[in-house]
Amino acid sequence: MALINWDGNLSVNVEEIDQQHKKLIGMINELNDAMRTGRGKDVMGMIINDLNTYTVTHFKTEDGYFTRFGYPDTISHRKEHDSFVQKSSDIKNDFTKGKLAVSIDLMDFLGKWWKNHILVTDKGYSRFLNEKGVR
Numbered sequence: 001m002a003l004i005n006w007d008g009n010l011s012v013n014v015e016e017i018d019q020q021h022k023k024l025i026g027m028i029n030e031l032n033d034a035m036r037t038g039r040g041k042d043v044m045g046m047i048i049n050d051l052n053t054y055t056v057t058h059f060k061t062e063d064g065y066f067t068r069f070g071y072p073d074t075i076s077h078r079k080e081h082d083s084f085v086q087k088s089s090d091i092k093n094d095f096t097k098g099k100l101a102v103s104i105d106l107m108d109f110l111g112k113w114w115k116n117h118i119l120v121t122d123k124g125y126s127r128f129l130n131e132k133g134v135r
Ligand SMILES: [Fe+2]
Pocket: 062, 077, 081, 117, 121, 122
């Protein structure tokens, strides 16, 4: 069962970003399934690595739009991204060192963070970018 289901409510009305969010949600669901089915450390580690890398790529895409169009909430949005990247790389490093296991609590944190970030923080640029002609 998927941890997060994509539906229209999560759309930010920008095709490229919606696609990236779908991919990220897919990776989170993959990690959740891997945890639930007790996959090995190398499989989990690979998913965590990919998730970490893709998260950075995705934030760069969003930031690129902010810079290009002068999004007024860039600073606060960037702050949320930066603190999550820090958290995400801590998770990756702790997992690699064997200091952290992927748990229901961790998945719950990841699922909630993304849902909240997309629904609240990302939705904040929807109209702004649409008005600049970005779809
Ligand atoms: Fe964002």
